[in-house]
Amino acid sequence: MAGFGAPRWRFLWRCAASPLALRxxxxxxxxxxxxxxxxxxxxxxxxxxxxxxCFMDELVQSLLSKMTGxxxxxxxxxxxxxxxxxxxxxxxxxxxxxxxxxxIEEAKELLKMxxxxxxxxxxxxxxxxxxxxxxxxxxxxxxxxxxYSTPHRERFIVVREPSGVLRKASWEExxxxxxxxxxxxxxxxxxxxxxxxxNLKTVFREDRHEEVLNLCIAQFEPDSADYIRVHHQxxxxxxxxxxxxxxxxxxxxxxxxxxxxxxxKTDGLLIDMIQRNLIDDAxxxxxxxHMLHPDCQSAKEVKEEDAxxxxxIKVFMKTESKKVGYIELALQAYQEALASSAAL
Amino acid sequence: MVHLAHLLMKNYHGxxxxxxxxxxxxxxxxFFRIVAAYNKRARDSKYxxxxxxxxxxPNSHNEKLVGLNIERIKHWIGCGAHVTKPxxxxxxxxxxxxxxxxxxxxxxxxxxxxxxxxxxxxxxxxPGDQ
Numbered sequence: 199m200a201g202f203g204a205p206r207w208r209f210l211w212r213c214a215a216s217p218l219a220l221r222x223x224x225x226x227x228x229x230x231x232x233x234x235x236x237x238x239x240x241x242x243x244x245x246x247x248x249x250x251x252c253f254m255d256e257l258v259q260s261l262l263s264k265m266t267g268x269x270x271x272x273x274x275x276x277x278x279x280x281x282x283x284x285x286x287x288x289x290x291x292x293x294x295x296x297x298x299x300x301x302i303e304e305a306k307e308l309l310k311m312x313x314x315x316x317x318x319x320x321x322x323x324x325x326x327x328x329x330x331x332x333x334x335x336x337x338x339x340x341x342x343x344x345x346y347s348t349p350h351r352e353r354f355i356v357v358r359e360p361s362g363v364l365r366k367a368s369w370e371e372x373x374x375x376x377x378x379x380x381x382x383x384x385x386x387x388x389x390x391x392x393x394x395x396x397n398l399k400t401v402f403r404e405d406r407h408e409e410v411l412n413l414c415i416a417q418f419e420p421d422s423a424d425y426i427r428v429h430h431q432x433x434x435x436x437x438x439x440x441x442x443x444x445x446x447x448x449x450x451x452x453x454x455x456x457x458x459x460x461x462x463k464t465d466g467l468l469i470d471m472i473q474r475n476l477i478d479d480a481x482x483x484x485x486x487x488h489m490l491h492p493d494c495q496s497a498k499e500v501k502e503e504d505a506x507x508x509x510x511i512k513v514f515m516k517t518e519s520k521k522v523g524y525i526e527l528a529l530q531a532y533q534e535a536l537a538s539s540a541a542l
Numbered sequence: 543m544v545h546l547a548h549l550l551m552k553n554y555h556g557x558x559x560x561x562x563x564x565x566x567x568x569x570x571x572x573f574f575r576i577v578a579a580y581n582k583r584a585r586d587s588k589y590x591x592x593x594x595x596x597x598x599x600p601n602s603h604n605e606k607l608v609g610l611n612i613e614r615i616k617h618w619i620g621c622g623a624h625v626t627k628p629x630x631x632x633x634x635x636x637x638x639x640x641x642x643x644x645x646x647x648x649x650x651x652x653x654x655x656x657x658x659x660x661x662x663x664x665x666x667x668x669p670g671d672q
Contacts, residue, residue, distance in 0.1 A: 325637055333656070334649045337600045341636035344594065345613040354612070357605075358635045379609050 251489050253314040253456055261486045262452035265479045266309060269447035270298075273305045311452040315421040323366040331362035340367060342375045350376050373419060384416035393417070393428055402435045411450045433457045442470045459487050465521040468511070472528040475535070477507060484514045494518055508533070557582040559623040561593060561615060572598055576610065576629060578618045593618065596632060608632055 251258050289297065343354040355367040355375050367375065377387055391397055392413065401410050411432055418425035433454045436442060445451045458464050464487060471480040488497040496517035499505075505513055508529065515525045560581045567573035576594030583589070594610040601607065610633070619625065625633070633639040 328641060330646050330649050331641075332649075334645075334652060337604055337606050339608060339632075339635055340605045341608045341610060344609040344611045346611075347613070356637055358637075364635075364637050374603075375607070378607065 253311075253453075258456075258486065258489070259311070259452070261482045261489075262311065262455055263306075263309065264482050265455055266449075266451040267447050267479075268302065268305055268309070270301055270305055272447040273308055274301065309447070309449045311449050312415050313420045314453055314456055317423055317426055318369055318419075318421040321366050321368055321372075324363055325356060325366065326364040328362040328364070332360070335360045340371065340375060342379055344379050350380070369419075369422065373422070382416075384413075386417065389417055389424065393424060395431070398428070398431055402432070405441065405444060407432050407436060407441070407444050408448050408450065411445075411448075429453065430457065437463055437466055440466050440470055442467055443474075455483065455486070459483070459490055462487075462491070462518070465519045465525065468514075468519070469521070469524050469528050472511070472525070472532050475532060477511075477532070481507060481510055484510055487514070487518070554580055554582045559590065559618060559621065560626055561618055561623050561629050562626040563596065563628055564589065574598065576615075576632075578614070578623055581624070591618075608636065610636065610638070612638065 253259075338360060339358040341354075341356050341358070345353075353372075353376065355372050356364055357367050357371065358364050374387060377385055390413070392401060392410065398410065401407075411429065414425055414428045418428075432450075436444065436454065437458060442454075445454055455467070458467055464483060468480055468483060471477075471483065484496075488494070488500060491497065494517070496514045499513050499517060500510060503509075503513070511525070511529060515522055515529075519525055558581050559578055561576065561578050562585070563574040564577045564579070564586050565572055565574060566586065574596040575589075575592050576596060577589040578591045578593050579587075579589035591614060593614045594608065596608045597606060599606075615633075615638075627642070627644070630639060631642045631645055634642040634645065
């Protein structure tokens with residue numbers, strides 16, 4: 199049942215009825231109970247700058263999806279699912295092209311980026327104070343409105359404390375109650391211990407960042423503190439060990455790039471891109487950087503000079519980056535490789 | 543075609559619909575369903591519609607969970623259903639109804655009893671000291 203009321207920003211996920219839905223663990227059903235808040239306004243209110251681009255802008259999304267790439271082999275790699283023998287089809291060239299086109303469309307759906315929201319404000323709203331009831335109870339009552347057609351964000355969940363105070367439930371209580379009465383696939387009542395810091399370190403050592411991020415998306419709401427903490431720790435670890443390729447053709451790449459560009463930690467990613475000969479991606483990255491930080495020196499220089507490709511990277515390298523030496527070396531190696539391949 | 547089905551169905555004389563608690567669960571583990579049912583029917587038997595649930599045993603977070611389908615409760619009350627005392631008390635605690643007067647009365651009685659007990663305890667001590 200679709201949510202009613204004023205137009206609200208809805209994040210659409212793949213329908214569970216499709217056969218490919220079995221692929222990803224914890225893939226959500228069609229989210230008709232969408233988010234009541236506008237992601238753009240959140241970012242704007244936080245930065246107090248109306249013209250600042252937010253994560254969901256079309257231009258930003260196009261740049262991020264270009265950088266994410268579309269490696270069909272990685273997107274549709276074998277995943278733990280029901281065991282059945284492989285099917286082989288005999289196709290003409292035209293049918294193969296058609297099948298590849300359909301596969302690319304499905305891959306684009308799978309690569310839709312999960313939302314990046316700022317942390318939610320804690321709820322502390324008292325609805326009634328009935329001190330008369332103090333001392334009659336030792337247990338608190340949690341009342342949940344289980345009307346099927348209300349969106350989860352607008353559901354009434356109130357708590358009557360033993361002191362007689364009737365207050366709105368906190369975000370953790372809300373998440374728990376909604377999971378009790380409207381259980382979602384892949385979400386547990388108690389978050390699994392993988393999200394604790396010590397266990398995250400073990401998982402990162404085994405290079406299973408993507409799995410952790412998928413589990414995190416299934417378990418937590420995008421604006422909860424745990425979701426943001428796990429994502430930030432994953433991105434930090436990837437940046438520290440330069441494991442950018444792990445997320446390259448997944449839906450988490452955009453979020454990672456957004457995080458790094460906002461904190462101006464783009465050097466490692468730039469070096470990785472140049473080493474893999476992805477100069478277009480590098481230019482996309484620098485364009486995104488200039489969009490988000492329009493007052494930095496390299497943005498102004500680029501506006502004056504209007505540089506492209508390798509020159510853009512050189513300008514950026516001289517003004518903004520901290521690992522100038524490494525980027526220079528990588529660029530030199532790339533240009534030598536280009537020259538030798540051209541000579542051949 | 544002769545229509546006789548409505549004559550075979552149960553007819554209640556002077557009955558009404560009530561929003562009440564139907565007990566379920568197992569031994570030493572009660573669980574209530576908040577249910578709109580005919581007044582004359584047995585407590586746990588066929589109901590018109592389930593409209594909520596109430597778990598009287600507290601969970602690991604020291605909470606008693608109550609689920610209420612407010613939209614349907616409003617519909618049944620709008621249709622003229624009565625509400626039994628325990629459900630009224632629960633709805634009063636939730637804030638949907640005003641607080642039930644017996645809850646306030648019981649709270650005041652409990653307070654007076656405790657004050658009296660404390661007073662007699664302190665009076666017993668002081669003569670004992672002397």
